């Protein structure tokens with residue numbers, strides 16, 4: 001296969017940078033006239049896949065919304081992953097995993113090894129057990145041409161308490177960015193190791209020149225706008241994947257309306273290359 005960074009660059013070029021989150025919130029199930037059960041979860045999630053996976057570059061299912069239904073919910077997640085990939089979208093599975101190294105290996109096997117039923121193109125990871133604890137995931141990405149998006153400056157208001165904390169080597173966010181920069185050194189056109197930076201953070205003094213992609217949640221329902229993207233990322237916005245879940249999903253259950261919402265989202269962020 002081809003490394004994740006190259007595949008992502010191609011997806012952005014061919015389909016655009018907009019990422020649709022496939023998050024079956026209970027409120028959205030209700031809004032779609034569905035019940036809070038696994039059959040409704042399946043109907044919701046696979047309708048979204050049918051509508052958006054053929055037209056956007058990246059989809060981002062959030063695992064928790066499936067896990068809450070137990071093994072049958074996880075079976076739905078497996079179908080979301082497989083059917084999205086079959087439709088040509090890259091799947092960034094949002095699991096925000098992070099543990100001691102030996103357990104990180106099991107997470108890597110679960111989500112990044114093509115032999116796993118949950119194998120995805122990339123996952124989100126939490127670096128707060130120390131960046132080195134993610135080494136098994138980094139190695140798995142190299143071995144399987146997958147990608148890793150590590151939390152740096154998250155969109156929630158509680159994030160700065162940890163992420164802005166300053167030690168001898170600078171802020172926690174800055175240290176994580178340094179690690180990502182090292183992992184992506186010399187990669188062309190872009191590295192496979194990305195940073196999660198919320199569209200709601202206002203601005204940042206951190207050096208975002210990591211030669212890697214950015215997952216940018218908080219765009220849409222949480223208030224982030226294209227002006228925020230330009231202000232936060234400057235020329236690095238070229239490698240930003242603005243991600244929106246609720247704002248797009250609220251257009252359902254009509255497949256055409258969902259697809260149009262995804263297309264509108266894509267059009268709105270097209271000019272960020274400039």
Ligand SMILES: O=C(O)c1cc(=O)[nH]c(=O)n1[C@@H]1O[C@H](COP(=O)(O)O)[C@@H](O)[C@H]1O
Nearest residue numbers: 062094124154155198217221222244245246
């Ligand atoms: O890693 C993420 O995707 C993420 C990081 C972050 O800082 N903030 C954030 O909202 N997210 C996820 O992005 C999605 C945001 O959903 P909406 O607010 O509905 O667009 C959810 O799946 C969140 O779990």
